Amino acid sequence: MITVRFFAAVREVMERDGARYEAPGATVTANDVLAAIAGARLADLPRPLLVAINREHAHLTSPVKDGDEIAFFPPVSGG
Amino acid sequence: MITVRFFAAVREVMERDGARYEAPGATVTANDVLAAIAGARLADLPRPLLVAINREHAHLTSPVKDGDEIAFFPPVSGG
């Protein structure tokens, strides 16, 4: 099982703060997971979109595996 | 009358913190005043030497006049 989390404007568009995703046997990327979960909302998500895998910045094309935590969010505005 | 002041290592070499100097009728520079006051100690003064005229940075070649305050000191180390 992959844990998926949404923050800020992504959370607002998705109307929830996370989801769980059963990883298929094949290799999947962060983007694949997002597409599967977002469905029709994919087009409404703010762009650009950042992704973190296991609480470290990653790329939408980065592979994910069972047990990972993937987070999707807009560019940050800390400081 | 010109008021002359010495600071830091310049004060130590001159063995006093200031002097008064009667300006001659002719135009004199800060350097002329220093040479007249320092006498034989001129060669012992630390170099480079900075000068302030009326409490603003100036050059050794800057002209001075009656009533001015001239200060001689080594490069500063504020901060």
Place this chain on the structure above:
Amino acid sequence: MIIRLQREDFDPERAVQAIDVKGSGARVSFVGIVRDTAAGAPITALEIEHYPEMTQAELARIATHAQDQHHLHEVVIIHRYGYIERGERIMMVAVWSAHRAEAFMGCQAIVDALKTRAPFWKKEISPQGSAWVAGAMPHDLG
């Protein structure tokens, strides 16, 4: 290294004065404050959301990187989240080093990295409503 994430306001000096850094000649600190306007329009407050489990780790990575690059003796980062009113402090970064140039560069490097890497999102609240502040992309993820 001290990293604090909190809702409450903080006293910048109290946060650093107990820190005894031997051999440091310079301390540079940055305090970020909620401005009263954004793009000319008045702001009432900020609402800051973050990703708690990642924030702590990412701030530690940012601090460690700056410490190595700029020879910092110590780093303190305090960052608030939640509702922060106009004029209030948002965050601070303080660094110590032997010399001033390293301290200035190290502090600025951390503040810059926070803007593009630390998972915080700001919403500006004004009498007209609220809007997310546009964020910045990290260089290596553009």
Place this chain on the structure above:
Amino acid sequence: MIIRLQREDFDPERAVQAIDVKGSGARVSFVGIVRDTAAGAPITALEIEHYPEMTQAELARIATHAQDQHHLHEVVIIHRYGYIERGERIMMVAVWSAHRAEAFMGCQAIVDALKTRAPFWKKEISPQGSAWVAGAMPHDLG
């Protein structure tokens, strides 16, 4: 603009916290501390001499110049003179501006200018005796 010259130590935060600068999003401050070594040799203290009548005026010129160049909203400079022990604060500069880049540049510009223009002279006191710290020439007077 606030400029203070004093023998006594100071509390950096108390010196700035009463200052209410409208519209500032960034505050950068620098605190200079007496290091415990100079060129590898231990130091006990600094003795700082200055030119009181010129110092105040020169610091005001430095602050005004930086304020104009870097769009600073406010500047505070505190500088001590006399005997200052190892580990104690020597001086601080704090600046406020709308954005962080201006605040960092403005603060560093003032600290840099202090090093070459403000009429202070430091003597390092160590168990082996004392020695003047080599100063720096202002760019326009080289």
